[in-house]
Amino acid sequence: MTSYDASPPGIGVPGALAHVIVDAEPDRLAHAWGKSFTDLAQAREGRADHAPDLVAYPADESDVVEVLAWASDAGVAVIPYGGGSSVVGGVTPDVGAEFAGTLSLDLQRLDGVLDVDPVSRAARIQAGILGPALADALRPHGLALRHYPQSYEFSSLGGWIATRSGGHYATGRTRIDDFVESVRVVSPAGAWETLRVPSSGAGPDPVRLALGNEGALGVITEAWVRLDPRPAFTAAATVHFDSLGEALGAVRALAQSDLAPSNLRLLDRAEAATSFVHDGSAEVLILGFESGDHPVEDRLAAGLECCADHAGQAQPRGEGAGSWRSAFLRMPYLRDALMDHAIVCETFETACTWDRAEGVVAAVRDAVLRALASEGLAPASVSFRFTHAYPDGVAPYVTVMARGRHGDLVAPWRAIKAAASDALVEAGATITHHHAVGRDHMPWYRQETPPWYAVSLAAARDALDPAGIMNPGVLIP
Ligand SMILES: Cc1cc2nc3c(=O)[nH]c(=O)nc-3n(C[C@H](O)[C@H](O)[C@H](O)COP(=O)(O)OP(=O)(O)OC[C@H]3O[C@@H](n4cnc5c(N)ncnc54)[C@H](O)[C@@H]3O)c2cc1C
Structure with a gap:
């Protein structure tokens, strides 16, 4: 068994907040890592740096207000923590030396x-609230928040909003953004809440200051979210393609219909094989429809026709979709x-x-294979799936597996x-x-955002968090 060592x-603990704050080692260790690769590697090495x-x-909420007030005065960095499933170092308390200490909230x-x-x-x-508890609480009302990221079981509503997570819908309402009606946030400068309306054209949307803030602008304490009835009608099929180009053509046509x-969800042949969905001799598309109030078989039939126009071969009903779903749930x-x-x-x-x-697919594959070869880790598997599709583009998702060294x-x-990157x-x-920026993506995030946007975000942080204690190093350098 690995033994862990955290320095004292x-x-x-501030006396006035002893009912909220602890310094016990098990609690500190439980918040030392998220789920990024470096977090998991450190945890395996017994390091709690x-x-x-x-x-x-x-x-x-008043506890949150008090903790942030104390931390601002004491110069203690605060890292909001939902389910701790960040894969990009978002919850790792690695904030540099200029703070008096770190506190995981x-x-x-x-x-x-x-x-x-x-x-x-x-x-x-x-x-x-974590995904399963949220679903349980809404079930008696016959309603659901139809947003299921793969990490649904161990991630929270606040974490989804703070990272703009991507859910199970592959088209349309792909992200939590689409389900958030209004939010309430506690920043060190004070609490703020957005108007609960279905839509508003009143200037830049204040909800957007909370969506994707990754804890750098405040703590999301609650939100009004949009619900749907649980789907009463579903229909799904798998379709095989002989080439990735044809398969992507079909996905584009469907996303633009x-x-x-x-x-x-499109799996390239390597991904189809590693997910045990197929033997690796074809690209595999999982096509599914759902509705709370009307049958969807006719939409599936039209979707399959669209695939056939791109040389897609529809498989007998049920084949592949079940194995894909269980591989999807197992992968975490x-x-x-x-x-x-x-x-x-x-x-x-x-x-x-x-x-x-x-x-993009070719460039990423080449870059990863070259990097693996230079690290002496060839041969390796680099596979692609396409998780979300839009009328104007697509979200490729790359899985790399290579034998390393203990x-x-x-x-x-x-x-x-x-x-x-x-x-x-x-x-x-x-x-x-949809994995957010965290600490791992900062160098590249800074390259993709316009310089004035970064300056404006920093100015918003200065207003909401004058002492700069909120998740330092994430989003705002
Ligand atoms: C196996 C696995 C599968 C995954 N699949 C998906 C997926 O399908 N789709 C997807 O989008 N992501 C996925 N992720 C990434 C991760 O689950 C998401 O980013 C998720 O939204 C994080 O939620 P969380 O509650 O765990 O947040 P945490 O990991 O606790 O925090 C994430 C970030 O949000 C901040 N934060 C958390 N709560 C709050 C709050 N209330 N107020 C302000 N800031 C807050 C944290 O400080 C941190 O910066 C996956 C991760 C794993 C490990």
Whole structure:
């Protein structure tokens, strides 16, 4: 069994907040890592280099206000923590030396569904609730938040909003953004809340200051989110293609049609094989439709016709879709297990316009293979799936697996990550479609955002968080 070593906390628990803040080692260790590759590698090596000095478990919003006020005065960096499933170093308390200490602010006790409005089909929900508890609380109302990221079981509503997560819908309402009606945020300067309306043209949307803020502008404490009835009608099929070009042509045609498939996941042949969906001799498209109020078989039939126009071969009903779903649910656990066997296993995701899609895929594959070869880690598997599709572009998702060396997994990972990220920027694709920026993506995020945008974001931070204690190093340099 690995034994962990965290240096003693550098600061003490403030007496007035002893009901909220703890400095016990198990709590500090539990918040020392997220789920980034370097986090997992460090955890396996028994290293807790960045264990927070303190952990706070606010029971209500006034606790959050008090913790932020104390931390601002004391110069303690605050790292909001939802489910801790960040894969980009977003919750890792690695903030540099200029702070008096670090505090992980765990929102797990803010986990209630406070209000359900069945007329407008929306609910006011606290940020710390995890996916399954949220679904359980809404089920008696016959409603659901139809947003299921792959990490749904161990990630929180606040984390989804703070990272602009991507859910199971492959087209249309792909992100949590589309479900957020209004938000409530506690920043060190004070609490703020946006107007609860279905839509507003009143200037730049204030909700957007919370969406994707990654804890750098404040703590999301609750949100009104849009709900749907649970789908009463579903229909799905798998389609095989002989080439990636034809398969991408079909995905583009479907995304540009008005059929609105809920599932439109394309696996290249390597990914189809590693997901045990197919033997690796064809590209595989999972096509699915759902509705709460009307049958969707006719939409599936039209979707399959569209695939046939691109040389897609529809498979007998049910084949492949079930194995894809179970591989999708298993994958979160598989990566951790593979690391125990010294396999460098990492995923990168991006989005680009359709005209660039095949070029981006080729550029990333080349860059990753070159980096692996230079690290002496060839042969390796580099596979692609396409998770979300839009009328104007697509979100490719890359999985890299290579046999590494025990105790030396981070250096090759860094080389692969840098090569893939440079290739993305070079090819005009984004550094992330839905995994957020965190600490890992900062150098490339800065390259893709206009300089004045970065200045404006820093000015917003200065107004909301004058002491600059909120998740330092994430989003704002
Ligand atoms: C196996 C696996 C599968 C994944 N699949 C997906 C996927 O399908 N789609 C997807 O989008 N992502 C996915 N992710 C990434 C991750 O789950 C998402 O980024 C998720 O939204 C993070 O939620 P969380 O509650 O775990 O947030 P955390 O990891 O705790 O935090 C993420 C970031 O948000 C900040 N934060 C958290 N809560 C708050 C709050 N209340 N207020 C302000 N800031 C806050 C944190 O400081 C941090 O910067 C996956 C991760 C893993 C490990």
